[in-house]
Amino acid sequence: MEIPENVKKRLSLPAEEYFYAGHTACQGCGAALGLRYVLKAYKNRAIFTIPACCSTIIAGAWPYLTFGAPLFQTAFETTGAVIGGIEAGLKAKGYKVKGEDGIMVVGWAGDGGTADIGLQALSGFLERDHDGLYIMYDNEAYMNTGIQRSSSTPKGAWTTNTPGGKKHFLEQKPKKKVIDIVIAHKPAYAATASIAFPEDFIRKLKKAQKIKGASFIQLFAPCPTGWRSPTDKSIELARLAVQTAYFPLFEYEGGKYKINMPSTKKEPKPLEEYLKLQGRFKYMTKEDIAALQEWVLREWEELKKKAEMFK
């Protein structure tokens, strides 16, 4: 892909494209955009492993491949273990893994494959401290199989097995904080990122490449199909999630927390601005919304205290 030199200077992202068009993601997919940024950052110097999730289909059903990089498709619960295996194999063959010009081993799993099914493999991967990167793209339900709830679904959301109404109920449990579970393992690097802030995301990817040891990034990726939102609002939703402090951007490195600029710029907006754009929250009562708002602000205060305590 040829991009003129004068444009390259003004672009805030790497100009090379290793994520090819013609993939089968839905219109306005956040996960596809996330994959595009990861391939922009690592080019073809990365080996990917993807378990069963939407991205299996985006990366290509046989005989198609959307990537310009090698890809290993694996079983649902084994992403963490496969990253460790590929890393050990590369090292045994004498390749340089991680570091400035080393090969990156990237696991890319959804929130179901991370927070529910793949949790033990993720824990093992972090505990054994493999030189790899695990990216969890968070679209807050099992979207590939038809919008079933996962433990990452927020309280009050509609999904096909929490449909609401008189006989059934909406999602009852709050969102599982996978990033806190990860930080409890004391990894080399952990961070949250959003597709609405690609410069911040690519900076974190490059940082994860430099730091030796296990790294983890939780990426917020809206899903218009499952969230019942218009396809053109994906980026706006991801941005509002950060601005309302529903999904604050921060990084954890060597025992220190740092809240990143997009989250610290202004005071959090009211959560209702984020909720009203999505059809999955339209069954919530006023009390539900107030309770969710309180939960969001409490988590945000907790994070700010942690950042102050461990700086």
Add this chain to the structure above:
Amino acid sequence: MAESPFKEEIERVEKEYSEKMTPGAIVYIPGSSVINKTGSWRVFMPEFNRDKCVRCYLCYIYCPEPAIYLDEENYPVFDYDYCKGCGICANECPTKAIEMVREVK
């Protein structure tokens, strides 16, 4: 009008592509998805007004396909072979230089 960035890939894939089963179902051709023209999914198509464009590249940065590339004069070019018409570019454009119009086939 600039050429599609995927022109070489499409030619390469069309030359090597075959539906013969490979051992272990391995895909040997990187980027072979370019053969799959997703532009037929589109209901609304982006219409670009060159005069309003300030060349901020936000449409290029946020396109999930990617179906937007840049020409020699730094203006965005839309690849209607792959654009699925999600409308993210029109929503994010700060000067409203992109408008979504219903496609007539």
